[in-house]
Amino acid sequence: xxxxxxxxxxxxxxxxxxxxxxxxxxxxxxxxxxxxxxxxxxxxxxxxxxxxxxxxxxxxxxxxxxxxxxxxxxxxxxxxxxxxxxxxxxxxxxxxxxxxxxxxxxxxx
Numbered sequence: 001x002x003x004x005x006x007x008x009x010x011x012x013x014x015x016x017x018x019x020x021x022x023x024x025x026x027x028x029x030x031x032x033x034x035x036x037x038x039x040x041x042x043x044x045x046x047x048x049x050x051x052x053x054x055x056x057x058x059x060x061x062x063x064x065x066x067x068x069x070x071x072x073x074x075x076x077x078x079x080x081x082x083x084x085x086x087x088x089x090x091x092x093x094x095x096x097x098x099x100x101x102x103x104x105x106x107x108x109x
Contacts, residue, residue, distance in 0.1 A: 015065055018091050022084040029088055030061045031095040052085040053078035059092040 015030045032040065040058050044051060057069040057077055069077060077085070093099070 013065055014095050015061065015063070016091055016095060018087060020084045020087055022081040027088065028061050028063055028065075029059050029091045029095060030065050032058060037096060037098075050074055050078040052082070052089045053080070055092055056085055056088045059096070060088060 019026045057074050
């Protein structure tokens with residue numbers, strides 16, 4: 001059995017490089033912590049607009065895992081290519097174990 005100390009030492013955030021042809025480059029996308037996911041779901045439940053841009057803002061990071069966007073960037077990010085944001089959303093969804101059932105549940109609430 002894992003001890004509390006062992007669990008707290010585990011580096012379990014995953015980072016993946018994603019090529020974005022629409023932007024002629026790449027970004028890094030990471031998994032969210034449990035708290036970050038709860039915050040995203042709570043915020044999305046209140047305002048169901050700009051879902052892909054909001055999810056991207058919560059998952060696009062630098063190579064070390066530090067987020068590069070803030071909530072203040074979401075509107076501008078939402079003006080970017082839908083194809084580019086869909087690429088990010090697809091990878092972020094996979095890394096975060098976020099499936100259609102989760103999206104449907106948020107839509108219901």
